[in-house]
Amino acid sequence: MLNLPLFSSCLLSVSLSFSVFVSLSLSVSLSLSLQERIFLTLSNYIFTAIFVAEMTVKVAALGWLFGDKAYLRSSWNILDGILVMISAIDILVSLVSNSSPKILGMLRVLRLLRTLRPLRVISRAPGLKLVVETLMSSLKPIGNIVVICCAFFIIFGILGVQVRIDNLCNPYKKPQHIIIHL
Structure with missing residues (x-):
């Protein structure tokens, strides 16, 4: 039935x-x-x-x-x-x-x-079911990529704050150009 x-x-x-x-x-x-x-x-x-x-x-x-x-x-x-x-x-x-x-x-x-x-x-x-199941199965790999991107954003955010901390703490200080030598 x-x-x-x-x-x-x-x-x-x-x-x-x-x-x-x-x-x-x-x-x-x-x-x-x-x-x-x-x-x-x-x-x-x-x-x-x-x-x-x-x-x-x-x-x-x-x-x-x-x-x-x-x-x-x-x-x-x-x-x-x-x-x-x-x-x-x-x-x-x-x-x-x-x-x-x-x-x-x-x-x-x-x-x-x-x-x-x-x-x-x-x-x-059936067609809609296949589309939804495919989207759901792709969430795990996309989730891994999102975690890696968030880790990079956090790392570079911390580095940016550490490099510019003097200007953030002292608003009256003249901005200096930071040259990073590689």
């Missing part, structure tokens, strides 16, 4: 429609009518239920942890699972909350993290 093109297409369309939903819900002003708030809340419940059902089907088909293709063996599935759990926690906290300021602050963070759900589209588009 997971390999069926219809299943993947349906989940891709749900993910894309959720992206539209998130962009609409973030772009509306805070002064929403009661009907609009109810619509946004119910839409969030429906999308979360669909994503929980997808996660359940995947776990049932692939297994949770054991096996070569287990759910937790794929980083894309881990991302999906984390986003589904964030959505479920958001719903639970919003149902239980007493409108205390601490709870409202936590809800804002959870709803902000909900905007990461469109990243699920990456795992369903």
Whole structure:
């Protein structure tokens, strides 16, 4: 069932429609009518239920942890699972909350993290998935180069301060030309 093109297409369309939903819900002003708030809340419940059902089907088909293709063996599935759990926690906290300021602050963070759900589209588009995986694999070599560049900047920064320390400490001293003989 997971390999069926219809299943993947349906989940891709749900993910894309959720992206539209998130962009609409973030772009509306805070002064929403009661009907609009109810619509946004119910839409969030429906999308979360669909994503929980997808996660359940995947776990049932692939297994949770054991096996070569287990759910937790794929980083894309881990991302999906984390986003589904964030959505479920958001719903639970919003149902239980007493409108205390601490709870409202936590809800804002959870709803902000909900905007990461469109990243699920990456795992369903093979070309986009390849591009992202290639970029992620190039981060380690680029990170090594950045560390070397930072080391050079620090070394030459310290040398520059040591050479010009007299002028920095005494602003009334006339600048002298420094000639370095090689």
